[in-house]
Amino acid sequence: MHGNGRGSTVVDRRRDDGTTEVLLIRRADTGRWSNVAGIIEPGEEPADAAERETLEEARVVVVAEKLVWVRVLPPMQWANGDQAQSLDLVFRCRHVSGDPAPLDGENTDPAWFGLDELPPLPSRHLERIEVALADEPATRFERNGPTGSDRTEP
Template identity: 55%
Template sequence: MATPEFVLALREHVGHAPLWLSGVTAFVLDPARTRMLAVRRADTGAWTPVTGIIDPGEEPATAAVREVAEEAGVDCTALRLVDVRTHAPITYANGDVAQYLDLCFLCEHDGGEPYPADGENTQAQWFPIDAPPPMNDRFLEQLELIRADRPEARFRR
């Protein structure tokens, strides 16, 4: 994931100290809801939905749509919030520590063919929603929430 400029500016002041950051996960489905968009991360090789950091003052749903366009080159509309969770702190290879609040959105594809648009990913493609690529447990849980199609967002207690 490319580090946003505002995070780099903060790091100049706080060094490797923990940063609390807000992020988005965007599950983009085709209009028939039979396929999901996934990207293969350049840094780890893992398949994921599109993820990213919310810019200061940016609306979370707008961030999800922006990240999808930046990373996979497609247009989408954020339909609803699906899941809210906090991740354990992460220590990056350079020693930086961050912890994320993740807001997961269901999005609908509006146009464009996916491709790895910004260098953060090596692949971007559609998968059948019932046969996703190998993904970690968090993303599989979120996909199950989307497939359940409940109107309310899940909040961990």
Template identity: 60%
Template structure:
């Protein structure tokens, strides 16, 4: 994954210390197909993911990342899930944790191709015949393809009900 300039500038000051970053997952749907990219760093298939730039609207980041990574034009149509990913330490020692905002996106035009060097392949996959994916990626795709209600918010803490007097 190409590291955004603002993250590189932060790293100059904090070294490898953990960073809290906001990212997006863009689940691009075209009928009964989903756009997947095969990442150059892990060789795994996944929806398009990326980091939101400072001041950038999250939905705009989803659209931008899909264009940059897969050369496809999309419209972000809804937020389907907001959740926190597990902490990660990269090979160079940098630590980070992400708030991931998952967007369902509709394809507008373009043929998928790995456009910026972050991915080895970009292709449409039938929703019924996906390649091996992480459990998290499968859930993101399923939520984008099957849910049409409000966004899902992961909540791990029990909700305390107010005392009735």
């Protein structure tokens, strides 16, 4: 089993009327809308990867401001039989500059959407947006086993 890191970003900005909008991309391979996401390169810091992927996929410059969620994605199996499992790191990023435009061929229509204008999205993408915009003080962690306070032995 191989492991790697995956960064997902929720990029938000304020409209002139004070409402929030988020950056989404339409994937070229599936035609589905998604948060910006990508693989963390060897030796690359996760926040740098979030910023790089947003620039590569949407031609938008962002600053990763907060790691909002950490979880393990379900295992997957490649066509050659290799198995992999990724750690999903979700960052809230602030828009700095740039108008969305496809840049790397992985997507066709990067665009800003108001929260009441979102296109159909998988529930996991909606959940990422919700967690990122909740502005909770701590990073969210998923747990499948007992937490520290539930453990009786070291």
